[in-house]
Amino acid sequence: MVIARMSDVVKRYGTHLVLDNVSMEMGEGEIVGLLGPNGAGKTTLLYALTGLIGVDSGEIELFGRPLEDNPLETKGRIGFVTQEVSVFHDLTARENLEFFGGIYGLRGASLKQRVQQALETVGLTEYANRLPSRFSGGMSRRLNIACALVHEPELIIMDEPTVGVDPQSRRHILETVRELNRQGTTVLYTTHYMEEVQAIASRVIILDQGHIIAEGTISDLVEQIRHEERIRLEVTDVTEPLLQNLRSLEGVKGVTVEGRVVHITTQVGSGNLDRVLAAASKAGGVLWINAERPTLEDVFLTLTGKQLRDGGEE
């Protein structure tokens, strides 16, 4: 069953085109990772999908019905984890969950039970009666997530839920997403962290400048750029003759430098590693060298020409 569908959605802010004929679908039980560089339109896409902002043209369906049919009923089936921590700092963790659960229509014993379950899911049971103003960043983010899942939504939309959290909380959040998915919840997950998408997503959508430029499973996407190979080389000294030598090699498509590490993108073919090593050895000392298979990061870089984490928030 298709949970969410966008067809030819266009959204402009003034003259700035933010979503340009975006079409996508999400099936029940999927974890879809939405990737894109800063300003790609990811947050706008999420807001449009949940009816928080109107669109200029196109159609959006959620749970098989046009979004505008019964927006309040539709919102009740979604849990939205915003990029900003949106809990009330003057209510305890439990009170926050009771507030949000109550708005979603939970009452009495079922509310209490769901609040307890949500606290357990995000590992905040011990802190239930504390104010979030005393929480660490990671704990606040976990509470933010708990508030979105207290009513057991069919679809959870997470907009960069791990920004600024410690590794322990990040692991906890990712495990929570997996557990929710195992229980049948569909998840749309936006992040700047490629490794998170690789860890949890069953399908990836890459958005750039308001266009969906690629979508599929991670292996599908990696397959698209299998014609390339990446070689990393650390040298004692990065010199211009070294770089010229490398650039002039047959099959080399690009050379970039990061400190003393040189990244070389070549066409797939035998002998690349030997040729690069020989050229580098002529120009100075080689500390180490390795050839890497393409990753999702490489797919992203190849398709958008940008690093995923190249600055501030969208």
Place this chain on the structure above:
Amino acid sequence: MLLRASNYMFRRLLRGYLGLAILVVLPLALISVIGLVVGDGIDPKLGIPAIDGVAMIIIFAFQLFGGNYTLDFLRSDLFSPRKWRLYSLPYPPFYHALSILISSSLFSALQGFAMVLYTHWVYRVRWGSFLSILVLLVFFSALNQLVYMLIALGVKSDKLGERLGEVYGLGSFALAGIWFQLPNTTVFNFLTKYGNPLSLSRNVMLYIMTGRYGNEALYSLAILLLASVALVWASIYFGRRKLA
């Protein structure tokens, strides 16, 4: 849903210790200090014990600033990035604004009423009917919250909103003749008596406390009612535009 939301809003208000300090502790301290200065004297203008007049004016004057509760909560919940979370709920945003308005009105009125009771027990201020005072406080508090709600809905800049709130409060002080005597002209005399919310509530209060000044109280109540209707209408108009 509205009651449930208001309940949680009320808890949030209770935890705003700075608000309690400014809007309860400070006025009580002022009443105590000024009460010591005026002693057992009689207010020559009003014909009531001076401490009664001081308590009445200070309690109602601080009510003018109670609208900051509404201003702060509207800003933090509906005009900040948090608004997207609230907009994503199956709960129209104006319900949330209304829950803020209701809770803040009741909370501010109860703060005022707590001060009324305190001054009655400690300073023997003769307030008359407590029920009437509570009703007036709720009404006056709602009016002030509406003024601040309108500021929040109509002004984009936070700073400008705060300044306008101060102009409303301090301007009412000035027009009520609290700080200095206004010129003795027909216009200023009218403004001092009926031209600001503080004087209007004082007129009603005097009637409740003494049983005198019935006509002034009636006119004042009518003006307050008309002002409230106008504010509700304006809030709905701006609210529809800003909270749609």
